[in-house]
Amino acid sequence: xxxLEDRLGVIERxxxxxxxxxxxxxxxxxxxxxxxxxxxSSDAQVGPLTGIPVAIKDVLCVEDVxxxxxxxxxxxxRPPYESTAVxxxxxxxxxxxxxxxxxxxxxxxxxxxxGYFPTRNPHDPSRVPGGSSGGSAAAVAAGEAVFGLGTDxxxxxxxxxxxxxxxxxxxxxxxxxxxxxIAFASSLDQxxxxxxxxxxxxxxxxxxxxxxxxxxxxVDRPVDMLSxxxxxxxxxxxxxxxxxxxxxxxxPGVRAAVERAVLTLERAGAELVDVRLxxxxxxxxxxxxxxxxEASSNLARFDGVRYGARAxxxxxxxxxxxxxxxxxxGPEVRRRIMLGTYALSAGYYDAYYLKAQKVRTLxxxxxxxxxxxxxxxxxxxxxxxxxxxxxKVADPLAMYVCDVLTxxxxxxxxxxxxxxxxxxxxxxxxxxVLAPQWADGMALRVARAYExxxxxx
Amino acid sequence: MGAEGGPAAGEWEAVxxxxxxxxxxxxxxxxxGCTTDYIGAPPNSTVCExxxxxxxxxxxxxxxxxxxxxxxxxxxxxxxxxxxxxxxxNYFYPDLPKGYQIxxxxxxxxxxxxxxxxxxxxxITRVHxxxxxxxxxxxxxxxxxxxxxxxxxxxxxxxxxxxxxxPDLRSAEEARDYAVELRGILRAVGAxxxxxxxxxxxxxxxxxxxxxxxxxxxxxxELKNINSFRALHRAVAYEIERQVRELxxxxxxxxxxxxxxxxxxxxxxxxxxxxxxxxxxxxxxxxPPLELRPxxxxxxxxxxxxxxxxxxxxxxxxxxxxxxxxxxxSQESATARLFxxxxxxxxxxxxxxxxxxxxxxxxxxxxxxxxxxxVVAGTINREQGVRVLEEAQASGRxxxxxxxxxxLAQVSDEAQLGVVVERVIAENPRAxxxxxxxxxxxxxxxxxxxxxxxxxxxxxxxxxxxxxxxxIQ
Numbered sequence: 001x002x003x004l005e006d007r008l009g010v011i012e013r014x015x016x017x018x019x020x021x022x023x024x025x026x027x028x029x030x031x032x033x034x035x036x037x038x039x040x041s042s043d044a045q046v047g048p049l050t051g052i053p054v055a056i057k058d059v060l061c062v063e064d065v066x067x068x069x070x071x072x073x074x075x076x077x078r079p080p081y082e083s084t085a086v087x088x089x090x091x092x093x094x095x096x097x098x099x100x101x102x103x104x105x106x107x108x109x110x111x112x113x114x115g116y117f118p119t120r121n122p123h124d125p126s127r128v129p130g131g132s133s134g135g136s137a138a139a140v141a142a143g144e145a146v147f148g149l150g151t152d153x154x155x156x157x158x159x160x161x162x163x164x165x166x167x168x169x170x171x172x173x174x175x176x177x178x179x180x181x182i183a184f185a186s187s188l189d190q191x192x193x194x195x196x197x198x199x200x201x202x203x204x205x206x207x208x209x210x211x212x213x214x215x216x217x218x219v220d221r222p223v224d225m226l227s228x229x230x231x232x233x234x235x236x237x238x239x240x241x242x243x244x245x246x247x248x249x250x251x252p253g254v255r256a257a258v259e260r261a262v263l264t265l266e267r268a269g270a271e272l273v274d275v276r277l278x279x280x281x282x283x284x285x286x287x288x289x290x291x292x293x294e295a296s297s298n299l300a301r302f303d304g305v306r307y308g309a310r311a312x313x314x315x316x317x318x319x320x321x322x323x324x325x326x327x328x329x330g331p332e333v334r335r336r337i338m339l340g341t342y343a344l345s346a347g348y349y350d351a352y353y354l355k356a357q358k359v360r361t362l363x364x365x366x367x368x369x370x371x372x373x374x375x376x377x378x379x380x381x382x383x384x385x386x387x388x389x390x391x392k393v394a395d396p397l398a399m400y401v402c403d404v405l406t407x408x409x410x411x412x413x414x415x416x417x418x419x420x421x422x423x424x425x426x427x428x429x430x431x432x433v434l435a436p437q438w439a440d441g442m443a444l445r446v447a448r449a450y451e452x453x454x455x456x457x
Numbered sequence: 458m459g460a461e462g463g464p465a466a467g468e469w470e471a472v473x474x475x476x477x478x479x480x481x482x483x484x485x486x487x488x489x490g491c492t493t494d495y496i497g498a499p500p501n502s503t504v505c506e507x508x509x510x511x512x513x514x515x516x517x518x519x520x521x522x523x524x525x526x527x528x529x530x531x532x533x534x535x536x537x538x539x540x541x542x543x544x545x546x547n548y549f550y551p552d553l554p555k556g557y558q559i560x561x562x563x564x565x566x567x568x569x570x571x572x573x574x575x576x577x578x579x580x581i582t583r584v585h586x587x588x589x590x591x592x593x594x595x596x597x598x599x600x601x602x603x604x605x606x607x608x609x610x611x612x613x614x615x616x617x618x619x620x621x622x623x624p625d626l627r628s629a630e631e632a633r634d635y636a637v638e639l640r641g642i643l644r645a646v647g648a649x650x651x652x653x654x655x656x657x658x659x660x661x662x663x664x665x666x667x668x669x670x671x672x673x674x675x676x677x678x679e680l681k682n683i684n685s686f687r688a689l690h691r692a693v694a695y696e697i698e699r700q701v702r703e704l705x706x707x708x709x710x711x712x713x714x715x716x717x718x719x720x721x722x723x724x725x726x727x728x729x730x731x732x733x734x735x736x737x738x739x740x741x742x743x744x745p746p747l748e749l750r751p752x753x754x755x756x757x758x759x760x761x762x763x764x765x766x767x768x769x770x771x772x773x774x775x776x777x778x779x780x781x782x783x784x785x786x787s788q789e790s791a792t793a794r795l796f797x798x799x800x801x802x803x804x805x806x807x808x809x810x811x812x813x814x815x816x817x818x819x820x821x822x823x824x825x826x827x828x829x830x831x832v833v834a835g836t837i838n839r840e841q842g843v844r845v846l847e848e849a850q851a852s853g854r855x856x857x858x859x860x861x862x863x864x865l866a867q868v869s870d871e872a873q874l875g876v877v878v879e880r881v882i883a884e885n886p887r888a889x890x891x892x893x894x895x896x897x898x899x900x901x902x903x904x905x906x907x908x909x910x911x912x913x914x915x916x917x918x919x920x921x922x923x924x925x926x927x928x929i930q
Contacts, residue, residue, distance in 0.1 A: 079513070081506045183512075213517065216515065216744050293739060300557055301512070301555045305551050306509060306510070306554060307512075317551065341737065344547070
């Protein structure tokens with residue numbers, strides 16, 4: 001309860017400055033905190049997350065709590081069911097502070113595409129927190145929440161973690177159930193944690209991961225995020241993909257910070273090896289076909305017939321559809337629905353969607369080959385530090401390039417961690433650690449080793 | 458094709474392909490745990506967040522439904538795909554809650570099968586699995602003109618199998634026979650209750666006509682709204698006639714969907730298909746591809762029950778029944794079972810077939826065999842048998858007991874019947890004279906007299922014998 005009151009105090013102080021939350025669920029949080037107190041005082045089962053305040057991205061359904069995916073089209077929607085990841089936190093006794101802001105339907109890299117308002121970076125409120133999970137990242141960075149949940153489709157956990165200076169992790173695709181996650185791109189979406197430390201990220205992932213009968217793409221494999229966490233990098237080979245260090249738009253300050261971090265890891269005993277990811281250049285194009293294609297279909301259900309907003313003035317069915325969707329979706333969502341619809345159209349499917357899937361296979365093979373000569377791959381998370389609000393709004397392509405170092409991990413289904421590694425121009429820089437599929441523990445272990453080495457130095 | 462130089466009437470050939478949807482007999486829906494027992498349930502009561510298409514929910518495929526599709530496909534002698542997957546078929550309609558239907562596009566569970574109709578073989582193109590949509594109820598005729606439309610999603614997510622045939626059918630009768638045979642197969646393998654009136658079996662016919670002898674296909678129309686086998690027959694027959702009339706009159710057939718109007722007994726244009734809708738199919742990312750392992754498929758093959766065609770051959774051979782009897786007995790598996798059990802209980806096959814086909818008895822096989830035995834032994838005659846059957850069915854007593862209680866045993870006593878015969882001859886001198894002069898039919902009138910005189914209890918065979926004997930003397 002004290003922990004909750006502390007955080008509510010921080011929220012009261014910080015929210016007017018950063019706007020991380022769309023909605024607070026104070027009443028629910030107090031009830032959960034009281035229940036946690038009872039558990040602690042009564043020898044009932046407690047876990048590492050019992051009583052711990054969490055900020056939940058607005059795309060994860062929380063039973064009977066308004067969940068809108070950052071969109072006006074779902075304003076007022078209270079799901080009568082709960083996402084599996086959230087339900088697992090609830091069962092552990094975590095305390096739900098509220099729903100955090102994000103780009104509408106997780107489409108964006110700055111949280112400026114929210115259907116409500118932009119969130120600001122706690123390190124500099126004139127700048128974006130990154131996105132799409134900018135609200136959860138900012139809430140953890142500002143100390144409003146002890147940890148946060150986000151979702152990552154092309155970098156939407158790792159990139160805001162980097163820009164806000166916190167730890168963020170995207171697990172292996174299939175590691176965490178997507179049930180109750182309002183889908184953006186089903187084959188890419190994964191849920192993961194925002195925390196202040198790698199140990200905490202491992203604890204949260206341990207709590208939410210594991211097979212779920214309600215998600216056919218979740219995989220039944222043992223979940224052990226903790227046992228190898230502190231083994232260090234002595235003897236590990238870390239791959240440095242040239243394509244990632246020479247990426248388009250890479251800021252020199254970011255590159256310098258990452259190179260320092262790489263040296264820190266080398267000093268900690270890691271062996272550095274050059275690896276190649278030759279199809280990197282095609283990743284962005286493939287991603288921006290596959291993700292919108294899936295989104296165009298996933299978002300078809302928002303038609304005003306059963307829930308959410310409906311244009312009441314429409315005279316017939318077609319007008320109901322058009323007005324509801326035109327009024328309910330923001331410009332970026334509409335743009336991606338149109339892109340995706342086009343990519344799936346008869347006559348274009350082979351040239352776009354099918355081709356993109358082939359590129360996706362090639363990118364996954366690039367990683368497989370690279371992991372033959374290394375245990376993990378390290379690079380910058382984002383080629384840029386937090387940029388000023390509005391700087392890239394008029395240029396969607398400049399915004400899309402923010403994901404160039406992260407989306408490969410989504411296309412290949414890999415686990416990836418972003419961990420703070422110093423600053424550039426006074427703003428946080430993130431170091432990304434990618435590991436082979438199901439080697440989530442390896443990504444955490446390398447990140448943990450960097451964290452230890454950099455704190456020590 | 459113009460009227461001039463076109464084929465004369467009667468020189469047209471119909472070309473028909475069928476698309477049949479069958480709801481599968483599973484306990485839960487295709488992708489969620491909701492009950493499939495929705496008929497008669499209040500609107501929107503057999504639903505959950507998954508079949509309502511709420512945000513964030515995911516489908517999980519029903520293994521039983523997959524099994525039933527494979528069983529059906531095996532019964533249709535299809536090739537079963539080792540690798541198969543689900544795809545999304547995208548379109549907007551209020552009865553489709555997700556804005557897409559989970560179906561199968563380019564990798565159906567099975568292909569290249571066949572269904573035999575007598576000596577004709579109809580090729581099956583493919584069999585695939587999908588989910589059903591909800592239903593709309595309009596205050597008015599149609600969605601476009603209704604003042605209000607209500608959505609009922611109880612049916613949404615019901616497991617649905619689609620069976621597509623090649624255009625191998627050549628007449629309205631064949632189209633109907635195909636659907637009837639398919640129903641028999643679906644019921645035999647237990648894949649579907651396949652009741653057309655309940656919408657568990659939905660047949661759509663693609664109909665075109667062409668000059669007899671031509672190898673090219675004509676422009677086809679797709680017939681919908683067909684709710685019975687009779688309607689299927691009539692709709693296809695009507696459509697063939699309409700198309701021929703159109704072509705012979707110098708017109709052309711427009712590719713379109715046409716509905717069957719039961720009240721007007723005609724097809725009517727519903728939707729032009731000249732601009733094909735783009736469903737933007739793509740692989741369903743929420744469901745991993747399925748591998749149908751050959752050993753599993755072989756186990757299913759081995760467990761298939763006797764199929765209607767096999768049953769018919771066996772009934773004909775084993776019991777030496779006529780084609781008509783076989784046809785009648787094999788339409789429902791329960792009927793065939795009753796027949797075989799009745800024979801096993803001692804009834805002669807031909808008698809058993811006659812009784813079952815003619816009287817649709819509800820007695821169990823033991824009692825039916827007992828009844829047939831009483832008739833065959835001459836204890837009661839056929840007409841008394843029918844009375845005994847009705848009484849036994851109504852009272853639940855054994856046929857033998859009914860005969861005793863009603864005192865129905867027929868008069869087989871020669872002396873007793875002889876007296877009656879004498880009297881009838883005396884009372885019908887004209888008929889007697891006719892018979893003596895060679896008119897065999899005259900015996901009928903005399904037999905009727907005997908029957909009347911005995912209140913229907915006479916052993917008619919014995920009566921005929923006595924009459925002949927007396928008249929020829």
